[in-house]
Amino acid sequence: MFTIRRVCRRNRPAPVKVTVDSAVDLPIPAHFRCPISLDLMKDPVTISTGITYDRQSIETWLDAGNRTCPVTKQEIKSLELIPNHTILRIIQNWCVENQSLGVERIPTPRIPATQVEVSKILMEIEKASREGDLIQCGKLVKKMNVLGRESDRNRRCIVAIGTTSGVLSAAFESFASASEDNYAEGMEEILSMLAWMFPLDEEARSHLLSQASLHWMVWFLNCGNLAGRRNAALVVKELASSSEQQVLDSLTEIEGLIEALFKVLKEPICPMTTKASLMAVFYFVSSPTSSSKTASRFIEIGLVPLLLEMLVGSDKSVCEKALGVLDGIFGWEEGREKAYNHALTVPVLVKKILRVSDLATEFAISALWKLCSNYRGEDGGFLVETLQVGAFQKVLVVLQVGCSEKTKEKASGLLKLLNANRMSGECNDSMDFKYLKRPF
Known part of the structure; x- marks a missing residue:
């Protein structure tokens, strides 16, 4: 060089x-x-x-x-x-x-895609899809995907044409409606393109929310290759991000979708897929329009213990998302019952306070507050266990160093509940405070 x-x-x-x-x-x-x-x-x-x-x-x-x-x-x-x-x-x-x-020859650069070229391919895709010529449609989609892979400039050119995601999503629905296994490659090409076109427009969402499209999304999550599973998880997350009741209902009513997301979390294939799946689950269980039926299905298949075990060794981003899902799950009685009966619940939640990020701390405190304020055990065992791992001191420090008003309210309520059960046996790990800045 x-x-x-x-x-x-x-x-x-x-x-x-x-x-x-x-x-x-x-x-x-x-x-x-x-x-x-x-x-x-x-x-x-x-x-x-x-x-x-x-x-x-x-x-x-x-x-x-x-x-x-x-x-x-x-x-x-x-x-x-x-x-x-x-x-x-x-x-x-x-x-x-x-x-x-020692001078190296400069390779001949590829000619960048133009909007005229991209528009022409889109028109041909739309025509082939409308006429049911899915083989030709697949070839055209692959051609456009190749252009997108060549450079970021080509991707920007493709995205700049506002109808791209709508045309591709319509083609995906056409492939899905045909229910032919040999069309899976064409659908995979479309998913890989849609994954870098977020946010999707309303037309694209409507095509992807069809029964046929969602059934194939589940298929990709369960049976696709690594890229297919990742892109399917990303698209499901994008669809769920609207938090609209109708959209969430359409998603959760699809047979096998909840189980497929759980499988991706239980058998991780890459960090991006794990994070996308966690965000999708977060939208399902934390939205104001979430139904108890949806939360119950996640709880029944073992989401609470899975997330608690995941938190033991996860990185910052995964930790924040897993805590967010748990906070949403603990809004339901069934979720709290699973937490009360799991040995990792208290030590893991308390450990994450002040250890990961401000967002993780807020989720952990909110989750603990929901668990403690709804605990009905006569012996106060859960509250005593929370005190014994040093929760009182850590929550007190959170109030001292500052937090959001919403978190401050929950932290104050949590302290009141714990204070009524304080025992001489409470302790804390001094390492939890080593990252705090001294005020002097």
Whole structure:
């Protein structure tokens, strides 16, 4: 690989050299350099003023809102960037001629997708889907996905066309309605594209919320490859994020969806899939419109012990989401009963206070408050156990260092409940306070 070295001179551009090794300095011809970066151009393009720049440099300039040519200061009348194939070939030949000095040939860049090209493919996808030609539809979807994988610029171009997610979702519904296993590849291509098009528009949501589409979503969660399961989890999370009663009902009424999400959490395949599944479950159990039936199904299949065990060794992001789900689950009596009977409940929740993040602390305190305020045991055993692991001191510190008003209210209520059961046997781990900043 070569590096660029600049030597400053007054009143003229700095001569740039390609340093191949410690012994050889190879000057770069001036017309090979981008006027903006002064580096060797890898993808030369010409703008309306006739000046050639490296594509990345001029795109950055234009994306910043500039509409004048950096060299001529003239107004850029067209944002079209025309590839300069002539200068590219000359640069490539120069690189080949100097290969003996360690210079690597610049590969021919792929031509970026244009909105005209993308719009044409979308129209063909829509037509093929409408006519039931799903084989052709699958080929076109794959073609568009290939464009998206080539570069972030192509993805932005695809997303910029507002109808993209709607057309792709309609195609997904057409594939799903056909119920043919050999269409799974086409649907997988669509899921992988939708995963970087969030938030989805209303048209896309309506197609994906159809019975056929959701049944196939469950299939991908259960039987898809790693990418398919991940993308299905991401799409389900996106659909559930609306928290609308009708949407949540449509999702939870699909046979096997709750069990599929639970399976993904129990048998994790990657952090992204785990986090997406946790967020989907969070929307199901924490939304104001959540039904007891949905929460009960998650509780029955073992969600509470699974999350408590997951919290023992999870990272920050997973920990926050798992605590959020538990906080939602503990709003239901069945969920609290599972927690009262699990040995990890108290030590895990108290341990996470002040240890992970402010958000995790708020969820942990809220969960403890729900458990303690609804405990009906005559011996006060759960409250005593909470005191014995140092909850009183940690919650008191949370109030002292500051928290949200909502958390402050719950923390104060929790302290009152614990104070009535304080015993001489309470203790705390001093390591829980080592990250707190001293006020002096």
